[in-house]
Amino acid sequence: MTRLLDINDLHVTFPTEDGDVKAVDGISLTLDAGETVAVVGESGSGKTVTSLSVLGLHNKKRTRLTGEILVHSERGAVDVVSCGDEELRKLRGSAVAMIFQDPMSSLHPYYSIGNQLSEAYRVVTKASKKDALKRCVEMLDLVGIPEPQKRVKEYPHQFSGGMRQRVMIAMAIINNPRILIADEPTTALDVTVQAQILTLLKELQKEFNMGILLITHDLGVVAEVADRVNVMYAGKVVERGTVDDIYYRPLAPYTMGLLSSIPSVYGKGTGRLSAIPGQPPSLISLPEGCSFASRCSFASQVVGASCATDAPQLIEDEPGHSARCHLALADRRTAGAKFAAKGGTA
Amino acid sequence: MTPIVKVENLTKHFPIKKNALARRKAGNVKAVDGISFEIAPGETLGMVGESGCGKTTAGRTIIKLYEPTGGKIYFEGEDITDMAPSAMRSYRSKMQIIFQDPFASLNPRHTIGRIIAAPFEIQNITPEGGVRRAVQTLMERVGLNPEHYNRFPHEFSGGQRQRIGIARSIALKPKFIVADEPVSALDVSIQAQIINLLDDLQTEFGMSFLFIAHDLSVVQHISDRVAVMYLGKIMEIAPTTDLYAAPHHPYTKALLSAVPVPDPHTERTRERILLHGDLPSPMNPPTGCVFNTRCWKAQDRCRSDEPELLQIGASSVACHFPE
Numbered sequence: 001m002t003r004l005l006d007i008n009d010l011h012v013t014f015p016t017e018d019g020d021v022k023a024v025d026g027i028s029l030t031l032d033a034g035e036t037v038a039v040v041g042e043s044g045s046g047k048t049v050t051s052l053s054v055l056g057l058h059n060k061k062r063t064r065l066t067g068e069i070l071v072h073s074e075r076g077a078v079d080v081v082s083c084g085d086e087e088l089r090k091l092r093g094s095a096v097a098m099i100f101q102d103p104m105s106s107l108h109p110y111y112s113i114g115n116q117l118s119e120a121y122r123v124v125t126k127a128s129k130k131d132a133l134k135r136c137v138e139m140l141d142l143v144g145i146p147e148p149q150k151r152v153k154e155y156p157h158q159f160s161g162g163m164r165q166r167v168m169i170a171m172a173i174i175n176n177p178r179i180l181i182a183d184e185p186t187t188a189l190d191v192t193v194q195a196q197i198l199t200l201l202k203e204l205q206k207e208f209n210m211g212i213l214l215i216t217h218d219l220g221v222v223a224e225v226a227d228r229v230n231v232m233y234a235g236k237v238v239e240r241g242t243v244d245d246i247y248y249r250p251l252a253p254y255t256m257g258l259l260s261s262i263p264s265v266y267g268k269g270t271g272r273l274s275a276i277p278g279q280p281p282s283l284i285s286l287p288e289g290c291s292f293a294s295r296c297s298f299a300s301q302v303v304g305a306s307c308a309t310d311a312p313q314l315i316e317d318e319p320g321h322s323a324r325c326h327l328a329l330a331d332r333r334t335a336g337a338k339f340a341a342k343g344g345t346a
Numbered sequence: 347m348t349p350i351v352k353v354e355n356l357t358k359h360f361p362i363k364k365n366a367l368a369r370r371k372a373g374n375v376k377a378v379d380g381i382s383f384e385i386a387p388g389e390t391l392g393m394v395g396e397s398g399c400g401k402t403t404a405g406r407t408i409i410k411l412y413e414p415t416g417g418k419i420y421f422e423g424e425d426i427t428d429m430a431p432s433a434m435r436s437y438r439s440k441m442q443i444i445f446q447d448p449f450a451s452l453n454p455r456h457t458i459g460r461i462i463a464a465p466f467e468i469q470n471i472t473p474e475g476g477v478r479r480a481v482q483t484l485m486e487r488v489g490l491n492p493e494h495y496n497r498f499p500h501e502f503s504g505g506q507r508q509r510i511g512i513a514r515s516i517a518l519k520p521k522f523i524v525a526d527e528p529v530s531a532l533d534v535s536i537q538a539q540i541i542n543l544l545d546d547l548q549t550e551f552g553m554s555f556l557f558i559a560h561d562l563s564v565v566q567h568i569s570d571r572v573a574v575m576y577l578g579k580i581m582e583i584a585p586t587t588d589l590y591a592a593p594h595h596p597y598t599k600a601l602l603s604a605v606p607v608p609d610p611h612t613e614r615t616r617e618r619i620l621l622h623g624d625l626p627s628p629m630n631p632p633t634g635c636v637f638n639t640r641c642w643k644a645q646d647r648c649r650s651d652e653p654e655l656l657q658i659g660a661s662s663v664a665c666h667f668p669e
Contacts, residue, residue: 220606261538263567275538
């Protein structure tokens with residue numbers, strides 16, 4: 001396995017007049033070649049901020065970044081947190097590329113598709129315009145756009161949402177990056193088109209052996225494409241494991257709550273959904289103890305620690321499967337079995 | 347029993363002008379193109395489809411927020427299709443809508459109290475015990491703190507704002523509510539809270555819902571029957587259990603198989619129907635069956651004859667070659 005990315009104890013803080021917003025509060029994760037690692041969480045959990053920091057896309061004046069983001073390439077490891085702008089520029093596109101959520105606003109309406117695609121290519125390779133255009137046509141063909149020769153001259157408004165997302169994917173992988181960050185790549189799309197795009201991403205990953213860091217809030221999408229999962233809550237990873245660990249043997253109460261609050265087309269269908277009461281804490285004044293304590297139904301069962309005052313650590317409960325919770329492991333295993341997705345037992 | 351709402355062959359076309367000066371009509375967007383269904387008292391009809399299929403337009407036309415182009419709308423047996431706005435006003439207290447976007451549907455300059463009291467003001471009703479007390483009872487009912495009566499919308503989160511919208515819509519105890527994507531802007535854990543709230547309110551007040559959503563799993567959870575729309579037409583309408591267990595229309599089948607399931611084992615083993623291409627333009631829909639350009643079963647007949655909605659068991663299906 002080739003290691004592509006190491007994030008160690010990353011903190012991202014935005015100082016504001018009201019206080020420091022701790023958007024990412026000490027997360028660590030790794031990504032290997034050929035695998036898909038998902039970062040799941042609700043809005044405001046810090047998943048997008050994490051993905052942006054891998055590319056160094058923050059406003060440097062307004063952001064405090066500490067920790068380490070090591071991007072491994074043929075030339076050795078580069079730390080995104082401490083390296084200079086010039087080095088960052090070399091990483092972007094060629095080592096790390098990104099697909100954004102909204103294909104409607106990520107393309108420039110004034111320039112043709114070919115123009116925008118070849119710009120991305122020429123910035124890195126310094127190829128001639130003619131060669132670049134040839135490469136663009138190849139890429140459009142690769143991502144499944146019919147008649148690429150003709151379409152390459154067209155403008156974004158002539159493409160549908162799904163087609164634009166294909167163009168964004170073509171642009172991201174035009175320089176053969178090893179790491180692809182997909183930030184909610186299908187959230188703006190309809191389900192039938194979402195299925196097309198996810199299939200395309202899986203095919204491209206197989207072909208180029210890319211590592212994909214998938215940012216999403218959709219547990220259905222995660223189940224479909226991810227190998228390993230990080231569940232985030234209020235800027236911290238609360239559970240980490242293989243996709244089967246997370247869905248069939250969840251160990252963190254937040255993950256259990258998430259799993260039981262989604263209605264599933266193959267589920268029982270009727271009956272009440274078990275919603276998580278309350279709402280996430282403000283990132284400016286995070287609680288002293290566990291961030292989830294006020295919404296957690298297990299907080300009262302904890303012995304030997306106080307959820308309200310002691311913050312739990314991310315502890316590896318089983319090989320490769322960690323959770324952040326004070327509750328005894330045996331109790332969490334029993335509880336987890338109740339909330340697990342049904343497919344594991346069938 | 348008289349259905350609460352009945353629509354017959356309802357159409358809504360939006361004209362497109364070729365240029366702003368000449369005002370010449372260049373064509374029509376056939377947003378809703380001949381749909382018929384009924385909703386019984388206390389029933390929830392789910393309406394699903396991809397963006398641009400006309401589900402929101404259908405919901406708005408039924409309560410006459412848009413003037414229908416053709417067809418008939420009956421509310422409790424009464425024909426309201428051509429009713430004048432002044433005559434409609436008394437009906438409005440019986441039909442309400444919950445909007446999709448909890449950020450755009452509340453006036454930022456009004457307090458929560460004033461927003462929820464608006465229906466009383468418009469209908470000139472003074473509830474027992476005064477407006478303020480009625481509003482605070484409503485706030486409590488939907489899970490808001492009644493002490494927040496004088497706060498403004500920006501002080502609330504997305505889920506709480508949706509609760510405000512719901513409180514407003516149930517203020518006059520309507521018999522029929524159009525819920526237009528009420529949870530799609532919310533996070534899953536909050537989404538479940540709102541779905542449960544709607545469920546409880548229906549049990550308590552016995553109103554009917556037209557529940558519009560693109561999320562098939564949410565619709566399955568809340569609906570008694572489900573209508574699947576595509577390019578302004580109903581492809582299939584069936585009791586929820588039948589539709590999800592045995593879809594008859596190829597489009598329903600493809601739509602169901604495209605939904606990612608939060609269960610890795612199911613995801614790895616199931617077979618998926620991958621539709622090719624995109625939704626055709628509703629300005630110029632395909633001839634025959636509107637789905638024929640993406641359907642894997644399409645034959646010559648599908649390209650020339652439009653299929654009618656026909657009964658198969660408990661379901662109604664518009665397809666020449668149903669499953």
